[in-house]
Amino acid sequence: MSGLRRWHPQQRNIFLLASGLSTAGSFAGLTAKGWILMDGTANPMLLALHFAALSLPTLLVSGPAGVRTDRIGCETVLIQAQWALLGAGLLGALSIPLLDGAAQVAVLLASTLLVGIASAYELTARNKYCALLVDEPSQLAPYLTSFSVIFNVGKLVGPPLGGWLVALTGPATALSLDALTYLLPIASVIWLLQPNRDQEQRSVDRARSSLLHAWRDCGITLRHVLRFTALICLVGFFHPGLAPLIATDTIGPDPRDLGLFTSVLAAGSILGGVVLQRNSHHFCHRPCLTLGCFALITAIAQLGMAQEASQRTALFMAFLIGGGTAGLLSSANLITQVGSPQVMRGRMAGLSQIAFLGGGGLSGIIAASLTQTIGLRSTFALTGAIGLVLAGIEIARRGQVVLEETDAFRSA
Numbered sequence: 001m002s003g004l005r006r007w008h009p010q011q012r013n014i015f016l017l018a019s020g021l022s023t024a025g026s027f028a029g030l031t032a033k034g035w036i037l038m039d040g041t042a043n044p045m046l047l048a049l050h051f052a053a054l055s056l057p058t059l060l061v062s063g064p065a066g067v068r069t070d071r072i073g074c075e076t077v078l079i080q081a082q083w084a085l086l087g088a089g090l091l092g093a094l095s096i097p098l099l100d101g102a103a104q105v106a107v108l109l110a111s112t113l114l115v116g117i118a119s120a121y122e123l124t125a126r127n128k129y130c131a132l133l134v135d136e137p138s139q140l141a142p143y144l145t146s147f148s149v150i151f152n153v154g155k156l157v158g159p160p161l162g163g164w165l166v167a168l169t170g171p172a173t174a175l176s177l178d179a180l181t182y183l184l185p186i187a188s189v190i191w192l193l194q195p196n197r198d199q200e201q202r203s204v205d206r207a208r209s210s211l212l213h214a215w216r217d218c219g220i221t222l223r224h225v226l227r228f229t230a231l232i233c234l235v236g237f238f239h240p241g242l243a244p245l246i247a248t249d250t251i252g253p254d255p256r257d258l259g260l261f262t263s264v265l266a267a268g269s270i271l272g273g274v275v276l277q278r279n280s281h282h283f284c285h286r287p288c289l290t291l292g293c294f295a296l297i298t299a300i301a302q303l304g305m306a307q308e309a310s311q312r313t314a315l316f317m318a319f320l321i322g323g324g325t326a327g328l329l330s331s332a333n334l335i336t337q338v339g340s341p342q343v344m345r346g347r348m349a350g351l352s353q354i355a356f357l358g359g360g361g362l363s364g365i366i367a368a369s370l371t372q373t374i375g376l377r378s379t380f381a382l383t384g385a386i387g388l389v390l391a392g393i394e395i396a397r398r399g400q401v402v403l404e405e406t407d408a409f410r411s412a
Contacts, residue, residue, distance in 0.1 A: 011193045012133050012143060018184040019126075020150040026115075027158025029092065029178025030054075031262060032171040033108050035163070035255040038244035046105075048368035051241025053109050055361035057116040058353045063211035065124040066350025070202060074128040074346060075195060081122035082186045088114035089179030096172035120353055127337060127349035132195035141284065141338050145277035148330035152273050152322075155266035163259025201343040214340075214347035221403055222339050222348070225287050226355045228394060229332040232295045233359030234366075235390065236302055236383045239265065239321055241364030242371070249376055250305075250314040264315045268322025276330050287335045288401045291328055292394035298324030299387030306381035329356045339403050 037046050069077045092111030095104050127144070134140050165174040215223065239246060247261035272294070276283055283290040301320035304313070332355065336348045370379040 014188055014192055015133065015185070016146055016150050018188040019147065020154045021184050022181040023151050023154025024158040024161065025154075025178045025181030026089075027155050027262070027266075028162030028165065028174045029089065030112075031159045031162030031255070031259055032166050032174035032178075033092065033112065034244040035166050035258055036108065036171055037105065038248065038258075044242060044245050044368040044371045045365075047244055048238070048241045048364040050109060050112055051238075051364040052361040053113040054116040054119075055241075055357040055364075057113060058120050058357035058361070061117050061120040062124060062350035062353040062357075063347075064350075065121040065353075066214070066347035067211055068121070069125045069128055069346030069349075070343065073197075073200060073202060074125040074132070075189065075197070077121055078125035078129050079186065079189055081118050081125060082182060082189070084118035085115060085122060086179060086182040086186065088112075088118055089175070089182055093172060093175035093179050096170070096175060120350070120357075123353060124346055124349040127333070128200070128342075128346045129195065131342060131345065132197065132199055133193070141280040141334060142277060144334050144337055145273060145280050145330060148273035148326065148333075149270060149277055152266050152269035152326055155269060156263050159262035159266070160256070160259035163254075163256040166255040199342075201341075211347050211350060214344050215351060218336070218340055218344065218348060218351075221287060221401060222336055224398070224401075225291065225332055225335050226351055228288070228291055228295075228390075229328065229352070230355040230359040232291070232298075232328060232387060232390060233356045234363050236295075236298055236363065236387045237325060237356065237360035238363040238367035238383070239318075239325075240360065242367060242376075245371070245376065246305075246318075250318075251311055261315070261318060264318045265322035268319035268324075269326030271319075272323035272325075272327035273330055276327055276334070280334060283331055284335050284338055284403055286399065286401065287331070287339075287403050288394055288398035290331050290335075292391050292399060294324050294327035294331060295387060295391035295394065296324075298328065299384045299391055302380045302384030302387060304384075306377045306384060308377075332356060335403060 033050065034047065037043075037050055065077070088111050091114065092108055095107035095111065099107055126147075130143055130147070131140055134143055161177075162174040165171075165177070243262055243265070244258050247258040251257040251261055298321055301317045301324060304317035304320070307313075309317075333349070333352045336352050337345055340348045367379050367383065370382065374382075
């Protein structure tokens with residue numbers, strides 16, 4: 001047993017590293033797709049549809065993904081989802097040499113849609129799988145926040161890599177890299193990791209293993225966390241989808257400019273993740289105050305983006321947006337995991353995805369429509385002002401709310 005316990009920290013790091021490298025490849029591929037769509041049409045609605053194809057499947061899929069994870073086991077669902085991600089990535093890569101024009105755009109969007117569906121299953125299963133790689137409940141919250149940090153490191157490295165690959169060799173290389181990096185987490189889960197499978201709790205009562213029962217049983221505080229997260233994402237989580245347009249407006253039209261802008265967002269996200277990781281217990285203890293503060297940072301930065309400012313100022317505002325949104329999303333995911341019993345964590349991860357990716361997917365479409373009507377800076381001004389009001393109300397009215405404790409949270 002002691003040898004297994006010594007091995008667990010190493011395998012946790014292996015899983016983190018494999019996931020981080022895969023994330024870097026994914027963002028290199030997304031940067032390449034965004035540049036193809038922007039270069040070919042310069043249509044903000046098409047960019048929004050691309051992000052919606054990635055995020056909106058969450059609304060339909062995350063619920064079944066959570067139920068399936070809690071019923072048949074997180075490891076099985078995780079492996080199946082990772083193979084599906086590999087197939088979807090290969091579809092996008094093959095569209096570059098084989099197709100062009102409208103057909104190529106359609107296949108790229110289909111590839112992104114399949115990635116969105118598979119990612120909903122992968123993230124839901126991964127959240128629960130992480131609990132099988134820790135030795136003590138107190139290790140779960142820091143380990144989950146480590147994934148936020150490693151995700152944003154991948155988001156920092158991937159976009160400039162994708163931008164440089166597009167500029168130097170064309171988008172096919174970036175999309176091929178995206179597909180191949182999915183092999184890393186697949187190999188680690190199948191051959192290298194030894195999770196504590198006996199610790200996994202599966203739902204056996206089919207009548208109580210639905211997403212609706214998870215929503216009802218999770219408690220008033222977690223339901224509010226999910227509702228507030230969805231609302232804030234609906235208002236202001238559009239920058240991932242419109243990143244090519246925002247980068248062109250604030251920095252320049254080169255694919256490397258898009259890589260720079262996305263990397264600055266990621267750098268802010270890393271800072272937000274590190275702050276959350278080092279103070280995970282305190283942030284979970286006052287969930288509404290935590291979410292309200294991160295939403296406030298994001299809203300202030302969006303108001304800053306609405307101003308006619310220098311490139312340096314715009315990048316600093318992007319840094320704050322990255323930190324605020326990463327803190328919000330990571331906090332919501334962490335709070336719903338440590339605040340719920342293990343048997344419900346697959347479904348709670350599904351509900352979290354519905355909140356922030358479903359809201360974010362709709363946000364991109366709304367912001368694209370507003371941009372076409374009133375312009376990009378006015379869109380930032382409007383969404384920033386609404387976010388500022390919502391964040392202020394949340395802090396003032398619910399800032400003192402304390403999270404109901406589970407065994408994992410008490411141990412932390």
